[in-house]
Amino acid sequence: MSDNQTTAYRVLARKYRPDSFETLIGQDALVRTLSNALELGRLAHAFVLTGVRGIGKTSTARILARGLNCEGADGTGGPTLNPCGVCQHCRDIADSRHIDVLEMDAASNTGVDDVREIIDGANYRPVSARFKIYIIDEVHMLSRNAFNALLKTLEEPPDNVKFIFATTEIRKVPVTILSRCQRFDLRRVPNELMTTHLARIAKAEGISAEDGALIQISRASEGSVRDALSLLDQAAAMGADKIDEASIITMLGQAETSQVIAILEACFAGQTAEAVNLFLSADAGGAEAETMLADMLDLLHQASLIAAGASPGDLPEDQLSQLRAIADMGIAKLGRAWQMMLHGHRELKDAPSPKAAAQMVLIRLAHLAPMPTPADIIKTLQEDKAPASPAVPETSSPAPSSPAPSSPAPSSPVPSSPESSSSEVPPAPPPETALQTTNNEQAVTAAPPAPSADMPAKSDAPSFASLRDIADYFDAQNEKILNARIKRHLRVVSFGQHKLEVVVVGDNAEDLPQQLAKSLSTATGAPWLVSVCETGGGKTLAEEDLEIQNKEKSAAADLPLVASVLEAFEGAEITAIKQNDDEDDAPQASENIELAREISN
Ligand SMILES: [Zn+2]
Numbered sequence: 272m273s274d275n276q277t278t279a280y281r282v283l284a285r286k287y288r289p290d291s292f293e294t295l296i297g298q299d300a301l302v303r304t305l306s307n308a309l310e311l312g313r314l315a316h317a318f319v320l321t322g323v324r325g326i327g328k329t330s331t332a333r334i335l336a337r338g339l340n341c342e343g344a345d346g347t348g349g350p351t352l353n354p355c356g357v358c359q360h361c362r363d364i365a366d367s368r369h370i371d372v373l374e375m376d377a378a379s380n381t382g383v384d385d386v387r388e389i390i391d392g393a394n395y396r397p398v399s400a401r402f403k404i405y406i407i408d409e410v411h412m413l414s415r416n417a418f419n420a421l422l423k424t425l426e427e428p429p430d431n432v433k434f435i436f437a438t439t440e441i442r443k444v445p446v447t448i449l450s451r452c453q454r455f456d457l458r459r460v461p462n463e464l465m466t467t468h469l470a471r472i473a474k475a476e477g478i479s480a481e482d483g484a485l486i487q488i489s490r491a492s493e494g495s496v497r498d499a500l501s502l503l504d505q506a507a508a509m510g511a512d513k514i515d516e517a518s519i520i521t522m523l524g525q526a527e528t529s530q531v532i533a534i535l536e537a538c539f540a541g542q543t544a545e546a547v548n549l550f551l552s553a554d555a556g557g558a559e560a561e562t563m564l565a566d567m568l569d570l571l572h573q574a575s576l577i578a579a580g581a582s583p584g585d586l587p588e589d590q591l592s593q594l595r596a597i598a599d600m601g602i603a604k605l606g607r608a609w610q611m612m613l614h615g616h617r618e619l620k621d622a623p624s625p626k627a628a629a630q631m632v633l634i635r636l637a638h639l640a641p642m643p644t645p646a647d648i649i650k651t652l653q654e655d656k657a658p659a660s661p662a663v664p665e666t667s668s669p670a671p672s673s674p675a676p677s678s679p680a681p682s683s684p685v686p687s688s689p690e691s692s693s694s695e696v697p698p699a700p701p702p703e704t705a706l707q708t709t710n711n712e713q714a715v716t717a718a719p720p721a722p723s724a725d726m727p728a729k730s731d732a733p734s735f736a737s738l739r740d741i742a743d744y745f746d747a748q749n750e751k752i753l754n755a756r757i758k759r760h761l762r763v764v765s766f767g768q769h770k771l772e773v774v775v776v777g778d779n780a781e782d783l784p785q786q787l788a789k790s791l792s793t794a795t796g797a798p799w800l801v802s803v804c805e806t807g808g809g810k811t812l813a814e815e816d817l818e819i820q821n822k823e824k825s826a827a828a829d830l831p832l833v834a835s836v837l838e839a840f841e842g843a844e845i846t847a848i849k850q851n852d853d854e855d856d857a858p859q860a861s862e863n864i865e866l867a868r869e870i871s872n
Contacts, residue, residue, distance in 0.1 A: 284500040287472055289330050290365060292338075292352050296468050296496065297460030298331070304455065305335070306352045314339070314350065315453035317425055317434035319410070321441040322457030325495030328437035331457065332406045335435055336372050337364045340400040350401070360400050371397040372404045377412040386417040390424045393432045403432045410436040411443035418445050425451040459494020461588060462486070468496065469503055473514075478507045483516035490589060491523050530558075531566045532593045538633055539600055539608070541641035546633045560629035564616045571612060574598040575605045580759040580777045580811045599755040602817045603644040611636050646820055732795040738763045738771070742812055745790065753790060756783055758816070762808025771801045774808040 289295040292302045308314055318335065320328045337354035344355045354361050363369035373392070375385065389405055397403040407413075413421065425434065425448065436452065438444055460468070466482075466489045473480045480503075488506065492499035506514045506522060530553050537546035553563060573583040577598035583591070598605070615632030622628030643651075735741045738761060746754040760780035764772040769791075775783060784801040791799035810818070 283472065283476070283504045284497045287500060289327065290334065290337075290356065291354060292334060295327060295331060295334065297464050297494075298327070298457055301331070301455045301457065302352070304453075305338075308453070309338075309350055309352055314433075316428040316432065317436065317452040319436040319438065319441070319444065319449060319452040319454050320457060321438050321454065323459065323493075323495065324439055325497035326457045326459065327496060328439075328457055329406075329408060331455075332408075332435045332437055333364060333367075336369075336404045336406060336433075337361050339402050339404060339433060340364065340369070340372070342401075369400065371400040371402070372406065374406045374408070376408045377417075378409040386413065386420045390420060393424055393429055397431055401431065403429075404435060405432070406435045406437070408437045409439065410448075411438045411440045418448060422447055422451075459588075460496055460499075461494070462489045465489040465492060465494070465496070465499055469499060472500070473503065473507075476507070476512075478503070478512045478514060480506075480514035481516050484514045484519045487516060487519045487523065490529070493528075528566065528570075528590055529593070531563055532570060532590060532597070534563070534633065535567055535570060535597060536593070538636040539597065539604070539640045541637055543634055543637040546637050547630055550630060550633055554626060560625040561616070561619055564612060564619060564629055564632065568609065568612050568616060570594065570597070571605055571609045574600075575602060575609065577777075578602045578605060578755075578759065579813050579817060582778055595755075598759075599751060600640075601644075602813060603646050603820045604640060606817075606820065607644060608636060608640055611639065644820075646816075732797070734795065735791075737766060738773075739812060741787075741791065744794065748794075750790070753786070756780060757787065758812040760811065761787075762811055764804045764808045769795070769797055769799045771799065772804050773801060774804050774806065776811060 287294075292298075292305070295302070318332075320331055322328055334354065337356075337360065338352055339350050340360040341351055341354035342348050342358045342360060343351070344357050346358065348355065348358075356362075356365075360369060364372050367374060373389070375389070389407075393403065393405070395403075422445075424432075428434075434452075436444070436448075441449070441454075466485045469485045469488060470480070470482075473485070484506070485503075488499055488502045491502060502519075502523075503514075506519055509522060510518055530549065534546050534549045534553070537543075537549060550563065554560065574594045574597040576583045577595055578600075579602060583594065600608075612632065615628070615635070618632070619625050619628045733740075733744050735744065738757065742754050742757045745757065760775055760777045760783050762774040762776060764774060766772075771787075771791075773784060775781065784803050788799045788801040791801070
C-alpha cells in the first residue's frame with residue numbers, strides 16, 4: 272500500500288485506535304505480563320515495545336503512559352491497566368499534550384543533543400503527574416553517542432521517571448540498553464481475530480461487507496490492525512459501503528506474497544503450466560517480473576532458514592505454514608533452487624523481455640526442482656552397493672526382498688517426470704525391507720515387551736541406533752511432517768535404550784519431544800522417554816545435511832560416483848561438471864548441459 276493511500280484513508284484507523292488494553296486486540300501476552308507487574312508493584316523503569324510497523328506500538332505506549340499516570344475518575348487511583356479515560360491525565364495524554372509525557376521520534380531527532388535535553392529534564396520532578404514519561408519512537412535510530420548518554424540515565428533512573436521505547440528493529444538497539452528494559456514483543460494479530468475485529472467495526476460503521484472480503488483484507492494486512500482498517504476504509508469508499516470479495520481482490524491488485532509462494536509451490540511440485548499461469552495472472556495484476564523473482568529468492572531464503580531449524584522472523588501465520596511446507600523439501604533442494612533463481616534473476620537484466628526471461632526461469636525450476644539431488648542419488652547408489660545398514664553383518668538374513676548388493680542399479684534413481692508429485696521420496700529400495708534386516712539383528716538386544724518367538728507384525732518392532740534412524744523410519748512411514756520436525760528442531764544430547772535426551776531449537780516445537788515419545792512408543796511397542804535439556808547436543812540433522820551437502824558440493828568433482836549420478840540424468844555430460852566459474856563459456860545451449868551444471872552446483 273502506498274503512503275498516499277494510508278494518508279487518504281485513515282479515518283477508521285484513527286477512530287478505532289485502541290485507547291485501553293481492552294481495545295488493544297491480539298496482544299494478550301503483553302497485557303498479562305503488564306498486569307502481573309502492576310499487581311506485584313514491580314514496574315520497570317524502562318519498557319521497550321517491538322514489532323513490525325502498524326502493529327500498535329505507539330498506541331500501546333500511550334495506553335501504558337495513561338495507565339501509569341491515571342488517577343481515576345475520583346482522583347485517588349493508582350497505576351492501573353484500565354486507565355479511566357476521564358481524569359485530566361488520561362485526557363491530556365490521549366491528546367498528546369500532557370506536560371509530563373514527552374513523545375520523541377528518534378527517526379528525526381537522532382542527535383545526542385536531543386537526548387541530553389531529555390536527560391536534563393529527567394532530573395526534575397514531574398509537574399503534575401505521578402511519573403514523567405518519555406516515549407521514544409524508533410529508538411534504534413539514535414546515534415551511538417545518544418545511546419551512551421541515555422544509558423547513564425537508565426543506569427540510575429530517578430524514581431519518578433519512566434521510559435517507553437518503541438522500535439521495529441530491536442536488533443539495532445544496544446544490549447546495554449535492552450538489558451535495562453522490560454521488553455514486550457507485539458505480535459501480528461491472527462487472521463481470525465482480525466476478521467472478527469473488522470466485522471465488528473464494519474457493523475458499527477454501517478458498512479455491509481461479505482465475510483470473504485473481510486478475510487481477504489485480514490490476510491492482506493499481514494497482522495497490522497492499522498493496515499487492515501485503512502484497507503477497510505478504502506474498500507468502503509470504493510464500494511459505497513458495500514464490500515464484496517471480488518472487488519477486494521481487484522483492489523489489492525499486485526502479486527501478494529501468498530501468490531508468489533503459490534508459484535514456488537507449483538515449481539517444486541513440477542507443475543510447470545500451473546507455475547506459468549500463476550505468474551501470468553500476477554503479471555496481469557501489475558506485478559513486476561523482477562520483483563517477483565526477488566520475492567521468490569527471499570522466500571527461498573526464509574524456507575531454508577526454517578529447514579535449518581533457524582527462525583525465519585515474524586511472518587504472517589498463513590505464509591509461515593506455507594513456507595514450512597516448502598521447507599520440508601529439504602535444504603539440498605532449496606539450495607539448488609536458490610542458485611537457479613539467483614542465476615535467473617541475473618539473466619533477467621540482459622533479457623530483451625524480462626517477462627519471458629522470468630517464465631523461462633520458472634520453467635527450468637519446475638523441471639529441475641522435483642528431481643532427486645546429487646546427494647539423494649549418491650546415497651541411493653551407496654545403499655545399493657552396500658545394502659546392509661552399518662550395524663548389520665551379512666549373515667543369515669532370510670529377508671526375502673533384500674536389495675541386490677551388486678549393480679549400481681541405474682534403474683532406481685531415474686528422476687520423476689516433471690508432472691509427478693514433488694515429495695522427496697527416496698527412489699531407494701522400499702524402506703521397510705531395510706528396516707526389517709536391522710530388526711532381525713537388533714531384536715536380540717532390544718527385548719520388546721512381548722518376547723514371543725518369531726511373531727510377525729507387532730513384535731518385529733523397529734529399533735534405532737541414532738536420531739537419524741528415527742527420522743528415516745518416520746520418513747519411510749510417510750510421516751513427512753514428523754520427519755521434518757525431528758530434523759529441524761532436535762539436537763541429541765544422549766541416545767540410549769528407549770531413552771533420548773534432546774535440546775529443542777526453533778519455534779513451535781515445544782510439543783515435539785512428547786509427540787516423538789508417543790510415536791516411538793507406538794512404533795516400537797515399548798515406552799520411550801524423551802527428555803529435554805537446556806543446553807548441549809550436537810547439530811540438528813538438518814544442519815548436518817547442510818554440511819554434508821556443502822562438502823559433497825566441493826568434493827563432487829573428485830567422486831567417481833558423480834559419473835553414475837550423471838548417468839541417472841539422461842544425456843548429461845561429465846565435461847560440464849568440472850568447473851562452474853566460467854558461466855560465459857556458453858556451451859551449446861543444450862538443456863542437459865545446463866542441468867549438469869546445476870547439479871554440479
Ligand atoms: Zn485516568
